[in-house]
Amino acid sequence: MAASSKPKQDKQNTKKPQDNRYEVRLSGSGGQGLILAGVILAEAIGVGDGKNVVQTQSYGPEARGGASRADLVISDGEIYYPKSMKLDLLLALTQEACDTYYPDMKERGLLVVDSNMVTQIPTKNYYGFPFSRLAREEIGHVMVANVIAMGAIAELTGIVSMASIKEAVLSRAPKGTEEKNSRALELGAKVARAAKK
Amino acid sequence: MNSKNSKARLLQGNEACMLGALYAGVEFFGGYPITPSTEIAEGMAREMPKRGGKFIQMEDEIASMASIIGASNAGCKSMTATSGPGFSLMQENLGYAYMTETPCVVINVQRGGPSTGLPTKVGQSDTMQARWGTHGDYTSITVAPSSVEGCFYETVRAFNLAERFLTPVIVLLDEVMAHMREMMVVPEEGEIEVFKRHRPDVPREWYRHFEITPSLVSPMASFGQGYRYNVSGLTHDQDGFPTAKPKEIVDKLNKLRRKIERYSDEIIKLRTEKMEDAHIAVFSYGIVARTAFQAVKMARERRIKVGAIQPLTIWPFPDEQLRDMLKNVRKVIVAELNMGQLVHEIRRVAPRHTEVIPLQRYDGNVMTPSEIFDKIREVVK
Numbered sequence: 338m339a340a341s342s343k344p345k346q347d348k349q350n351t352k353k354p355q356d357n358r359y360e361v362r363l364s365g366s367g368g369q370g371l372i373l374a375g376v377i378l379a380e381a382i383g384v385g386d387g388k389n390v391v392q393t394q395s396y397g398p399e400a401r402g403g404a405s406r407a408d409l410v411i412s413d414g415e416i417y418y419p420k421s422m423k424l425d426l427l428l429a430l431t432q433e434a435c436d437t438y439y440p441d442m443k444e445r446g447l448l449v450v451d452s453n454m455v456t457q458i459p460t461k462n463y464y465g466f467p468f469s470r471l472a473r474e475e476i477g478h479v480m481v482a483n484v485i486a487m488g489a490i491a492e493l494t495g496i497v498s499m500a501s502i503k504e505a506v507l508s509r510a511p512k513g514t515e516e517k518n519s520r521a522l523e524l525g526a527k528v529a530r531a532a533k534k
Numbered sequence: 535m536n537s538k539n540s541k542a543r544l545l546q547g548n549e550a551c552m553l554g555a556l557y558a559g560v561e562f563f564g565g566y567p568i569t570p571s572t573e574i575a576e577g578m579a580r581e582m583p584k585r586g587g588k589f590i591q592m593e594d595e596i597a598s599m600a601s602i603i604g605a606s607n608a609g610c611k612s613m614t615a616t617s618g619p620g621f622s623l624m625q626e627n628l629g630y631a632y633m634t635e636t637p638c639v640v641i642n643v644q645r646g647g648p649s650t651g652l653p654t655k656v657g658q659s660d661t662m663q664a665r666w667g668t669h670g671d672y673t674s675i676t677v678a679p680s681s682v683e684g685c686f687y688e689t690v691r692a693f694n695l696a697e698r699f700l701t702p703v704i705v706l707l708d709e710v711m712a713h714m715r716e717m718m719v720v721p722e723e724g725e726i727e728v729f730k731r732h733r734p735d736v737p738r739e740w741y742r743h744f745e746i747t748p749s750l751v752s753p754m755a756s757f758g759q760g761y762r763y764n765v766s767g768l769t770h771d772q773d774g775f776p777t778a779k780p781k782e783i784v785d786k787l788n789k790l791r792r793k794i795e796r797y798s799d800e801i802i803k804l805r806t807e808k809m810e811d812a813h814i815a816v817f818s819y820g821i822v823a824r825t826a827f828q829a830v831k832m833a834r835e836r837r838i839k840v841g842a843i844q845p846l847t848i849w850p851f852p853d854e855q856l857r858d859m860l861k862n863v864r865k866v867i868v869a870e871l872n873m874g875q876l877v878h879e880i881r882r883v884a885p886r887h888t889e890v891i892p893l894q895r896y897d898g899n900v901m902t903p904s905e906i907f908d909k910i911r912e913v914v915k
Binding site: 376379384389420 | 714717
């Protein structure tokens, strides 16, 4: 379950751009919990880590089925334009999402895909993890694929601290699912750590 | 917000409006939920009963507007929230509120129009409707934030202005701002001013509900408080009874306009960015102002002397302030999510040597920084 491929320019990928603006898009299909993941990630970054963050999302008919997305802009300073301009990080859980949003990425942006769902990848510079298979087989619940992905993103990019993301996930997790969500987050971080080496 | 702040919360624009209204002491919400304003009604339905307030879902927007006028005359701070189609339906009763000098707050989360238009898409095409939506001569107060925090503060300000000047106040939002989430610290009680309506304390026989006082704003009695007066949409005298006397008609209409015009310095609020040495200015409000600030930043990095002006009060329009700000500006770009509304106001106030350049987008999406930046580069030549 290691990465299918290793990016050549790890350091550039994880480094923040000069203007202090870091743009993230979590994408997949409606129902995969990506908008919730976007809200949780924003809460972890904003409330937990004390950075400025703006979260926007696809809204209305486009959010139901087809490619669905949540966007985050992270900065230490004031965020003017609240939507993304060029993505530093794209998470794509479906082929359609990857095809649709890959052109919105920066040249040296970081692409993270679900390696079972996204088979035609437009670059060699990416990380792939079988998020939905890991959710089903390791955690026993396909719904936590988004949480595993957040764990991986935290580990790969450092845009959010592990403690903050854990707190944010658990504060939103329905009663009785805390243990599964915790394990999902740690699993995501673990596979990402292995892939980074 | 660089340090960890336990009080900072991640809030949606609509949620911040709802919290701002609660902070201002709203006691009555009458509405008819409509995208993209629904979260305001949703939050009110949840929060109002906990605080002894009233939430009523009316049968439509005509009735919603009527209900908040009634509640306000009964002494409650009242409000509604809607979007374009509902705002149109509210216009007749909104006129009644202007005429009867009834304080209330109407939040209009703009989407694309006309008619049902684009329910889930962004627009700014109700800008003029907020000024001239209902028939007759009147003056509107309209405020327009551009951030989640602004949604909170401008809603509080809207209530303060409504209660102080006894008039409806419109808060113009848009779909993107209403749904985006940002960090904000909700202020503690007492941290910002909350205006309380002046009530009469004169003997009953002295009270005149629509008295034209030197300040132009009179104390307002509530229904059932013991004061006798008439409330009518017909042009009325100072006791509220219909009049056909030319002097009384003119006095009433002058009062409606002058009570706002006289205090326009206190009502008008603007934000500027890098205007000190700017030869080119970008004028925009709401979500587009965020785009403009970004574009100005990009242009400044390339040493173009450009600045941005954002009105947080759209109506009354900041005529004097803009005349002053545009004194040394050669070109002003007016960026809007409509086919050109505020651009006409800018043409009206801009000095003769200032060229007015419209920039419009009305495809349901927010203008991007590069669109404004490209325009800046085009006109700088």
